[in-house]
Amino acid sequence: MVPGKTDINQVRQYLGEPNITPELASSSFNPHEEILIWEDVLVQLNKNENIVTAIHRQPASHEKSLQFWRQHFKGKVQKFQKVQTKFYAAEHIWQLDLPNLGVNVVYDESKDEVIKVVYYAVE
Structure with missing residues (x-):
């Protein structure tokens, strides 16, 4: 897909x-x-x-480390920023966005793990 x-x-x-x-x-x-x-x-x-x-989707077991994503896409444009929405206001949620690839990785700092992987259309 x-x-x-x-x-x-x-x-x-x-x-x-x-x-x-x-x-x-x-x-x-x-x-x-x-x-x-x-x-x-x-x-x-x-x-x-x-x-x-x-x-x-949920990350596979080997994808739960933020370091995996950083290394896997080393050399690609990466934007790492805190998520600022009312849904995650009480949590320490960050996102690693790979805008040229259409991949967004959601990271929970309090758990020290990736909690969601999102693929989106790149225009």
């Missing part, structure tokens, strides 16, 4: 039917987006085009 290129039919062919359907989940950030949720992955879709805009 490739954000910006994969459509809803390809997603369902690859992952099957979601555990939570669009009628039950919609994005509070963007009214033009739908959210499909499977057991281990969340997919955001553009409602008008039925195209994947982002894929959220």
Whole structure:
């Protein structure tokens, strides 16, 4: 699945039917987006085009270290910054963004581990 290129039919062919359907989940950030949720992955879709805009997943065991991501993409543009949203206000959440690759890694400083990996469309 490739954000910006994969459509809803390809997603369902690859992952099957979601555990939570669009009628039950919609994005509070963007009214033009739908959210499909499977057991281990969340997919955001553009409602008008039925195209994947982002894929959220849990990190694999070897990906839970921030150092893994830093080294794996050494030499690539990396932006590391604190997440400033009301959802994470009480936590020490940071993100490592790789804007040229469409990868965003969410890091919890209090746990010293990566908690989410997001792939998004690069324009």
